[in-house]
Amino acid sequence: MNMNNKDYKKYVEVKAKKSNLLRDCINAFWTGGLICTIGQGLNQLYTPLGLGVKNTSGLVSVTLIFIAVLLTGLNVFDNIAKVAGAGTLVPITGFANAVASPAIDCKAEGFVLGVGAKMFTIAGPVILYGTVASVIYGVIYWITTLL
Numbered sequence: 001m002n003m004n005n006k007d008y009k010k011y012v013e014v015k016a017k018k019s020n021l022l023r024d025c026i027n028a029f030w031t032g033g034l035i036c037t038i039g040q041g042l043n044q045l046y047t048p049l050g051l052g053v054k055n056t057s058g059l060v061s062v063t064l065i066f067i068a069v070l071l072t073g074l075n076v077f078d079n080i081a082k083v084a085g086a087g088t089l090v091p092i093t094g095f096a097n098a099v100a101s102p103a104i105d106c107k108a109e110g111f112v113l114g115v116g117a118k119m120f121t122i123a124g125p126v127i128l129y130g131t132v133a134s135v136i137y138g139v140i141y142w143i144t145t146l147l
Contacts, residue, residue, distance in 0.1 A: 024085050031080070031087030039064055039092075061092055068096035073104060098122040 042060045051059065071077040077097050081088040088094055102121045106114035120127065 027083055028085045028087035031084030032090050033087075035064070035087070035090045035093055038067075064092050065096040068093040069100040072097050072100040095123060095126065098126070 039060055042063050043056060046056045046059050049056070068077060071080070077088070078101075081097075088097070099119055099122075103115045103119040106118040108114060109118075
């Protein structure tokens with residue numbers, strides 16, 4: 001089947017699922033809020049342990065990462081993301097899913113060439129550009145403090 005660009009655009013418009021923007025925004029809002037509320041609840045739960053603010057925050061982060069990776073491994077995270085959309089991209093849970101998903105998908109290829117090589121295929125660019133952006137921001141901040 002040979003299609004030109006105009007025919008392809010018409011084909012995509014017919015086949016593509018139409019999105020309800022308001023519903024998608026509401027789902028993203030409440031899901032992202034729920035994830036943040038869970039994080040705050042964990043913070044309230046861990047604070048009485050007397051670990052200090054830094055260690056408590058770290059424990060909350062590790063717990064959220066563990067939950068996201070566990071749900072990814074159980075194939076539940078993707079089902080939540082279908083409803084929640086961008087709401088699951090609350091940075092820590094979305095990033096954990098982005099690292100765990102390719103690793104799980106490629107486990108049949110072995111730990112070195114599968115899991116190890118493919119683990120950062122999605123998250124790698126995020127790490128790279130996040131690092132570069134922070135260096136650029138740091139240089140700009142440094143220059144402005146000299147003035």
